[in-house]
Amino acid sequence: MESPMRESRRAFCFMPTSAPRGCKHHGCKQLVQAGQRYCDEHRTAHAWADRRESASARGYGWRWQQTRKRILRRDCGLCLVCAAAGRVTAATEVDHVVPKEEGGGDDDDNLQSICGPCHTAKTGREAARGRGRAKV
Incomplete structure (x- = not known):
């Protein structure tokens, strides 16, 4: 028991x-x-x-991670969009100035350090622009 x-x-x-x-x-x-x-x-x-495909399958694998680190170092870890508006904000992401869907590439001249809120706002504007374009 x-x-x-x-x-x-x-x-x-x-x-x-x-x-x-x-x-x-x-x-x-x-x-x-x-x-x-x-x-x-x-x-x-x-x-x-x-x-959703993995980051690597979408083109953001090891090579992109190295590029991302280099761009964040180049821009001193600051958001360039905020800097242009007179604010000092830490960048957490790297963004294509001209989106890949609009013909932009991964060269350093087309990349910028950006903070999360600025990246979200910019991506939203780009998506709205994309919805306005006719699909061919």
């Missing part, structure tokens, strides 16, 4: 490994289990995130 203490410990062995988290869809309050990012309602809307 087992002691009551051992039986009570066994009852706690079936606890979940982690608490449910909120769905990552903006504004959704549904809880999802560990290992999932979206609830059933939003999973299909965000399925592209699970199918």
Whole structure:
């Protein structure tokens, strides 16, 4: 016969490994289990995130990481967009001045150090411009 203490410990062995988290869809309050990012309602809307190619497959492998470090060093780790507006902000990303989709390349003259908020704003403007172009 087992002691009551051992039986009570066994009852706690079936606890979940982690608490449910909120769905990552903006504004959704549904809880999802560990290992999932979206609830059933939003999973299909965000399925592209699970199918996205690796950074290396998208052209941002080892060579890009070396270029990124060199550009951040060249620009002293400062956001050039903020510097042009008279602000001093640490750069965390490297951006193509002329986007690759518009014919820009990976040469150093077409790359700039940029902070996250400036990069998000610039990418948004470029996406809006891209949506306005007719697909040929």
